[in-house]
Amino acid sequence: MKIKKNVAISESGYIFNPSTGESFSVNPTGIEIFNMIKEGKKIEEIEQLILKKYNTDKDTFEKDYQDFLGFLKQYLLIDTHDEKED
Amino acid sequence: MTKKKINIAVTGLNAIDSPGPGIAVIRSLREAVSFDVRIIGLAYESLEPGIYMHDLIDKTYQIPYPSAGAESLISRIEYIHEKEKLDVIIPNFDAELLPFIKLEKRLKDMGIHLFLPTEEQFNERQKINLPDFGKKYHIKVPHSKAVYSPAEIPGLVNEFNYPVVVKGKYYDADIAHTQEQVQAYFNKILNKWGLPIIIQQFVKGTEYNATGLGDGKGNTIAAVPMRKQYITDKGKAWGGISIDDEEILKMTDHFVSSTKWRGGFELELIKDFTNTFYLLEINPRMPAWIYLSVGVGQNIPEALTKLALGEKVEPYQHYAVGKMFIRYSYDMIVDVEEFHRISTMGEI
DSSP, rough: OOOEEEOOOTTTTTTEETTTEEEOOHHHHHHHHHHHHHHOHHHHHHHHHHHHSOOHHHHHHHHHHHHHHHHHHHHTTOOOGGGGOO | OOOOOEEEEEEOOOOOOOOOSHHHHHHHHHTOOOOEEEEEEEESSSOOGGOOOOOOSEEEEEEGGGGGHHHHHHHHHHHHHHHHHEEEEOOOOOOHHHHHHHHHHHHHTTOOOOOOOOOHHHHTTGGHHHHHHHHHHHHOOOEEEOOGGGGGGGGGGGGGGGGHHHHHEOOEEEEEEEEHHHHHHHHHHHHHHSSSSEEEEOOOOOOEEEEEEEEEESSEEEEEEEEEEEOOTTTTEEEEEEEEHHHHHHHHHHHHHHHEEEEEEEEEEOOOOOOOOEEEEEEOOOOOHHHHHHTTTTOOOHHHHHHHTTTTOOOOOOOOOEEEEEEOOOOOOOHHHHHHHHHHHHHH
């Protein structure tokens, strides 16, 4: 799973998709996870980092993570050619 | 080194809520890097705001409506040309393009240059011909039909699913959800623009536009795609953002190369929920948001002027993505004397 190369996120959590002209905003946790996905981190690594930093459990993380990915896919922010890598 | 000065006449000075492109074209020409300009405004009505924008327009003349015929138009242009020595005219209204296309050769003989689509190109992309245009050039267009009588309205259910878009020949579009609404919009648009009325299948989705310039030989000189961000109740973009959409750029290239389009244009597109683009309209001129092209690095009015003058123009290769235009309205204070002058003398 890879974020499209040309999709950028600002420090304040503002995501701009230059292909469609759409923009979205995410909260601070969203920024962290978005950046980790963009850096190419695997889900296991992201899970570890989030569970270590925040007071949450594995099930909640997985559910929220999949929800987040669903939004990224729905809004065409994911490079579909690379989906196999997920 | 001083730049050469070109006298350019521009129409479409109606910078109103459904604006003509004239003011945006003039702003672009004033920012041209390859020439200086003297701008002559050509206005149809005394209250077109551009007439009173003296920082943008050096002199304005009133011209006759296209319905008055080509002879009446050319005799007025002869008068203006005598005083202003015009080099180029840039017409910006759909309804005046055909008379100007027909006059192109006569104007050239007078030393006035135009850069417009051919009559065939102009007619082929007319709203009533769009379905055939789509078939011929393999471009997806929503189903549409020209309607000449209210008696045809009940039969539309056999071809269309409501809602449908009811469109005028040149301007206006309303979304109708019932047969009764089609009837009402039919009458409203008929009174304004005459027959036929075009019924087009409504496609739900996001609106995109692309503006560009074809050199008449199949080359795309400029192309800028934009997503509408703020749309007025008349469906006009009041705000938009330049985007990097490969599919729109491909469609634009395909449109220019297959039709050998000559001149400025605007493609109106919609992307449905399956991410499929449909071509809704082709406007055979630059759009009112053309100044965005300058903002992203492609001065289309400047390039068009050079092509009109027979100069070689290299295609633009890049534009800035993520640049927005945000339109605004502005009140000018004008002395009634100026209004009287343009109303009675026809020039100011």
